[in-house]
Amino acid sequence: MRWLWRGLLGLGVLAGLLALGLWLALRASLAQLDGEQRMGALQAPAELQRDARGYVTLTAESRPDVARALGFVHAQERFFQMDLMRRNAAGELAALVGAKAVPLDKERRVHRFRARAEVALAALPLAEQQLLEAYAAGVNAGLAALGARPPEYLLLRQPPQPWLPADSLLVAYGMYLDLQSAQGRDDLAMGVLNASVPADWYAFLTQHSADWQAALDDSRVSAVPLPAGPLPDALRVVTTACRDCGLQDSRDIGSNNFAVDAARGRDGRALLADDMHLGLRSPGTWFKARMRWKTGAQSHDVAGATLPGTPLLIVGSNGRIAWGFTNTTSDWADVVTLRLNAAGTHYLSGGVEKPLRRVAERIDVAGADAVSHEVLESEWGPLIAGARPADGGPVAPAGVAYALRWVAHDPQGMNLRLLGLETAAGVDDALQLAAGVGVPHQNLLVADASGRIAWTVIGAIPRRTGGEDMDRPQDWSDGRPRWQGYLDAARQPRLADPADGRLWTANSRMIGGDALKLLGNGGYDLGARGQQIRDRLRAQAQFDEAGLHDIQLDHRALFLQRWRELLLARVLTPEFVAAHGLADYRAEVERSADAARPDAVGYLLVRAFREQALQQVFAPLAARLEAQGLKLRDLKLAPETPGWALIQAARPDTVPGAFKGWPELLQQAVLTSHAALLKQHGSLAAATWGADNPTNARHPLSQAVPALSRWLDQASQGMAGDAHMPRVQRRGHGQSERMVVSPGHEEQGLLVIPGGQSGHPLSPFYRSDHTTWLAGEALPFLPGEAAHRLVLRP
Numbered sequence: 059m060r061w062l063w064r065g066l067l068g069l070g071v072l073a074g075l076l077a078l079g080l081w082l083a084l085r086a087s088l089a090q091l092d093g094e095q096r097m098g099a100l101q102a103p104a105e106l107q108r109d110a111r112g113y114v115t116l117t118a119e120s121r122p123d124v125a126r127a128l129g130f131v132h133a134q135e136r137f138f139q140m141d142l143m144r145r146n147a148a149g150e151l152a153a154l155v156g157a158k159a160v161p162l163d164k165e166r167r168v169h170r171f172r173a174r175a176e177v178a179l180a181a182l183p184l185a186e187q188q189l190l191e192a193y194a195a196g197v198n199a200g201l202a203a204l205g206a207r208p209p210e211y212l213l214l215r216q217p218p219q220p221w222l223p224a225d226s227l228l229v230a231y232g233m234y235l236d237l238q239s240a241q242g243r244d245d246l247a248m249g250v251l252n253a254s255v256p257a258d259w260y261a262f263l264t265q266h267s268a269d270w271q272a273a274l275d276d277s278r279v280s281a282v283p284l285p286a287g288p289l290p291d292a293l294r295v296v297t298t299a300c301r302d303c304g305l306q307d308s309r310d311i312g313s314n315n316f317a318v319d320a321a322r323g324r325d326g327r328a329l330l331a332d333d334m335h336l337g338l339r340s341p342g343t344w345f346k347a348r349m350r351w352k353t354g355a356q357s358h359d360v361a362g363a364t365l366p367g368t369p370l371l372i373v374g375s376n377g378r379i380a381w382g383f384t385n386t387t388s389d390w391a392d393v394v395t396l397r398l399n400a401a402g403t404h405y406l407s408g409g410v411e412k413p414l415r416r417v418a419e420r421i422d423v424a425g426a427d428a429v430s431h432e433v434l435e436s437e438w439g440p441l442i443a444g445a446r447p448a449d450g451g452p453v454a455p456a457g458v459a460y461a462l463r464w465v466a467h468d469p470q471g472m473n474l475r476l477l478g479l480e481t482a483a484g485v486d487d488a489l490q491l492a493a494g495v496g497v498p499h500q501n502l503l504v505a506d507a508s509g510r511i512a513w514t515v516i517g518a519i520p521r522r523t524g525g526e527d528m529d530r531p532q533d534w535s536d537g538r539p540r541w542q543g544y545l546d547a548a549r550q551p552r553l554a555d556p557a558d559g560r561l562w563t564a565n566s567r568m569i570g571g572d573a574l575k576l577l578g579n580g581g582y583d584l585g586a587r588g589q590q591i592r593d594r595l596r597a598q599a600q601f602d603e604a605g606l607h608d609i610q611l612d613h614r615a616l617f618l619q620r621w622r623e624l625l626l627a628r629v630l631t632p633e634f635v636a637a638h639g640l641a642d643y644r645a646e647v648e649r650s651a652d653a654a655r656p657d658a659v660g661y662l663l664v665r666a667f668r669e670q671a672l673q674q675v676f677a678p679l680a681a682r683l684e685a686q687g688l689k690l691r692d693l694k695l696a697p698e699t700p701g702w703a704l705i706q707a708a709r710p711d712t713v714p715g716a717f718k719g720w721p722e723l724l725q726q727a728v729l730t731s732h733a734a735l736l737k738q739h740g741s742l743a744a745a746t747w748g749a750d751n752p753t754n755a756r757h758p759l760s761q762a763v764p765a766l767s768r769w770l771d772q773a774s775q776g777m778a779g780d781a782h783m784p785r786v787q788r789r790g791h792g793q794s795e796r797m798v799v800s801p802g803h804e805e806q807g808l809l810v811i812p813g814g815q816s817g818h819p820l821s822p823f824y825r826s827d828h829t830t831w832l833a834g835e836a837l838p839f840l841p842g843e844a845a846h847r848l849v850l851r852p
Contacts, residue, residue, distance in 0.1 A: 086205030089134035099195035112815035112823030129196025190223035193369035229367030247692035254292035272588030277570025300680035306691035320509025332382025389578025408537020501563035512554035564588035617782035656748025666731035748776020807839025
């Protein structure tokens, strides 16, 4: 038996040595926090300070040296995140993670963003090229200075690849994919809808909401009345059950920004609030940094949120202006119907058959042979997947294909002019700059140190001509150009110095009239969230930072109250309640549906009833779209607006075919949603909104290796907030940062992110902001006292 004990002891020692080796390797891959480090690309010494939470201050002699230092710290803290972002945009994930990523890589290669990034890089002004080169040099220096490769690469058994200047542009293209994700499917779905219903029903279904409006110019839209004719077959006849009947009330469920001018700001200060809503993950999207440098005799000091992989400050303050973004949800892409020849090799343009360009893309695959993928391109853009049902995309008639005309594919869609906000002196500078910036289009709000505020759209706006309905595919084969360049700054929609001193944006329609025609409709949010923000701003005479932060955390359920009243007045009758044992259900609806609180049962009941009722109304349309390879959520249609109108009218000739009448549809929505919640949560008391709404901020690798979840994922808890209220929060999607700042008074501002500064699980900064973010508390906008100091020397 002695040999057995010796063997077991030897195995134990070996296991201990392996664990020690792994721990030492992980420790070696931590960022260097103190001391000195040589960095050959630097022109002069630079200092890198961190406060107790890892908030970084970079001080250098020039902006290129700041970029080098920022690249260094981004690489040391967030390289794997940066790598995933460039690979996702380029369609190069399979080379890192294997064959499972090949389908996604094929989808991404349609855009050929790697090639476009190289072209865009060559077209940049020399100073912008040099900035990207400086940043890339810093990234590679930071990566090389680690004692071991970042831990994710140990698990994947691959070395990290060097950073290239064009990779920063790929990260920006990745934000296009995230923020303008429809990529033509919305237009295709609208085409199916248009072909399936009469014109009056199409207008009714696709109308902007007249109930929830919050345009900055106070423009209004009128409700489109319910058509006199009966419900079309597309909404009435269920041919097959839809596999995915899920609703989407807008293309986005976040972000917010709002501002008040000097007359409404405490102590005569203009203030800006910004909370961008994105998918929550670990680490988070943003990295907090303060950057200081000189240009000649002028000193610059900017602070806020940077995007790892790029050398720019995305949102923040430079002491003279503060700025923030929300996604415009306007229309930045069109689908072109191509008329193909019999062989499918040429398309018609201006009476001439032109050949489709064929580009062979090589997709490298870790652990397997490379895959060849062919991309077809027309003069208007690449052919999007779906000419054949086997592609998993929409079905096209014989001899027809679809091409995507997208701003992201044009040179005007990508540049580094956002850099100009770092040195802008006031509102007018920012407004003038906005038209030429090549970024995914955003609602830009600006506040300046003189007390002024302004809104505009930042990004390249195409000048569309032709007058067609650009919400669905259009035949451009006559050769007449529909896009004729891009708008200059003079034509860019803007609003400065509003009379009531307040501005707000929340992904809904921001403006009307001719300006709205320039922007188009990309699937606007209803406006309920924007309206709730606007009304809070108008309900108070003056604000400070804490007052604006409080609006960011507003989770009152104003939007759902009419659904609660519908339940109580028309559906939960005494007879129906008694017949189905719903007394506790009704009591919770009466008691706890006023806000999206974690402990609220009634809120979840009303929300689930609304969603089920609208799904039942639109199930026939969802099934019809699925038969075309599309989904209901692809439509530029907010189901709330036409669905609520149908329910209120309660006409017998507009009931979907599966139901005998509207009372039956609404009662079935109660029973189905109630049963689903009981099955999910076990009891009505356990069916709280918090139980249904966890934060769920996960590391990308924890989903592949669940055993690592407790180590890699951020702490999760049931959260307040939902889609149609300022505090947006829904199962892994929410406030990716909360910022409130007054330019020139940054010491009074606040800035908090989910997770923390570092992407390394052993770092003290991996979870440094997370508890504060979960609790809805604030952290200072500027870094605190330096706890660590690293000097970078040439």
